[in-house]
Amino acid sequence: MKIFHNTRHAEHAGRQEMFRGRMVDCHEVPARLQHVLDELARRPVGTLHTPAHDLPLDAALRRVHSADYLDFLTNAWNEWVAMDPANAQRDALPSVWPLASRHGFRTDAPPHNFAARLGQYAFDSGTPLMAGSWAAAREGAACALAAAQAVLSGERCAFALTRPPGHHAGPNFMGGYCFINNAAVAAQALRDGGLARVAVLDIDYHHGNGTQTCFYERDDVFTVSIHGDPRTEYPFFLGHADERGAGTGEGFNLNLPLPRGTGFEAWFGTLQRALQAVSDFAPQVLVVPMGLDTFEGDPISGFTLRSADYLQVGRALGSLGLPTVITMEGGYAVAEVGINAVNVLEGLKG
Ligand code: Q9C
Numbered sequence: 383m384k385i386f387h388n389t390r391h392a393e394h395a396g397r398q399e400m401f402r403g404r405m406v407d408c409h410e411v412p413a414r415l416q417h418v419l420d421e422l423a424r425r426p427v428g429t430l431h432t433p434a435h436d437l438p439l440d441a442a443l444r445r446v447h448s449a450d451y452l453d454f455l456t457n458a459w460n461e462w463v464a465m466d467p468a469n470a471q472r473d474a475l476p477s478v479w480p481l482a483s484r485h486g487f488r489t490d491a492p493p494h495n496f497a498a499r500l501g502q503y504a505f506d507s508g509t510p511l512m513a514g515s516w517a518a519a520r521e522g523a524a525c526a527l528a529a530a531q532a533v534l535s536g537e538r539c540a541f542a543l544t545r546p547p548g549h550h551a552g553p554n555f556m557g558g559y560c561f562i563n564n565a566a567v568a569a570q571a572l573r574d575g576g577l578a579r580v581a582v583l584d585i586d587y588h589h590g591n592g593t594q595t596c597f598y599e600r601d602d603v604f605t606v607s608i609h610g611d612p613r614t615e616y617p618f619f620l621g622h623a624d625e626r627g628a629g630t631g632e633g634f635n636l637n638l639p640l641p642r643g644t645g646f647e648a649w650f651g652t653l654q655r656a657l658q659a660v661s662d663f664a665p666q667v668l669v670v671p672m673g674l675d676t677f678e679g680d681p682i683s684g685f686t687l688r689s690a691d692y693l694q695v696g697r698a699l700g701s702l703g704l705p706t707v708i709t710m711e712g713g714y715a716v717a718e719v720g721i722n723a724v725n726v727l728e729g730l731k732g
């Protein structure tokens with residue numbers, strides 16, 4: 383297994399996120415990735431790599447994200463500081479949103495005010511953007527692209543070990559700690575590399591709304607997500623079982639929401655259902671946005687998986703016998719995230 387790790391991840395280190403009317407310390411912290419690297423040093427289930435510098439990254443990003451959104455991310459920090467030099471000391475967070483389609487606000491006349499543009503592209507106020515966020519997110523996407531290329535070159539399994547995570551980011555929006563959808567970049571690169579059918583199986587606690595949106599009207603990328611029921615769990619406004627895809631994509635999205643409090647037995651039964659659906663689709667390759675926030679000790683989530691369970695999760699994923707790209711998503715029980723992530727990888731290796 384090849385593991386591509388993001389050497390620039392720590393340049394993104396948000397301080398606080400807005401949560402129910404107050405600022406709380408960020409959960410998505412650099413130590414998360416370091417714990418995975420530390421565990422990999424103890425249990426080397428794969429070889430560590432960094433993505434090559436000459437990857438066609440910009441082209442790969444444009445296959446998933448809109449040009450205006452990529453421009454926005456590229457310039458965001460400079461524009462934030464240009465609003466007020468004192469902003470250099472503060473992370474950028476939005477506090478005004480267009481809510482266009484439902485409330486009659488216009489999207490055809492985008493404001494010049496940068497704080498307003500932040501609200502145009504971000505769907506929550508929990509995703510701080512800072513000086514190094516774009517560099518970190520870009521290098522993370524390079525890890526995902528490198529992992530896809532490794533699998534296209536015959537590697538059985540490749541892991542993009544990166545943060546910030548990606549699965550909440552869509553074609554033209556950020557949120558849920560995510561800026562660039564690494565799993566979507568990998569899936570699209572696999573398609574562009576000649577594989578006709580790609581399955582994405584998202585096992586993060588939160589619904590993979592960004593990935594779903596990227597591929598919702600397509601039948602060449604089958605998206606499946608097992609997650610906390612959006613009636614009570616983030617991201618709330620997407621992730622219901624009746625979202626089955628649209629147009630040519632109808633029948634090519636599967637949401638498997640589970641109630642908060644779900645334990646391993648029921649979760650694993652649902653995983654088996656997801657694996658059957660993936661196998662019925664007969665993909666050439668599997669992409670797994672891997673969140674470890676299904677863990678019982680996760681501070682912001684509500685399932686109760688234990689560390690040993692992740693070995694079985696990995697074995698079940700490996701049982702499909704498909705070439706597999708894994709991207710690192712959530713998982714906020716920082717001290718255990720390394721053990722849990724490497725358990726999945728070890729199980730997957732078989
Ligand atoms: N203060 C991922 O797992 N809201 N994103 C949490 C807690 C946002 C999770 C509120 C959760 C986003 C990649």
Ligand code: ZN
Nearest residue numbers: 586587588712
């Ligand atoms: Zn999550």
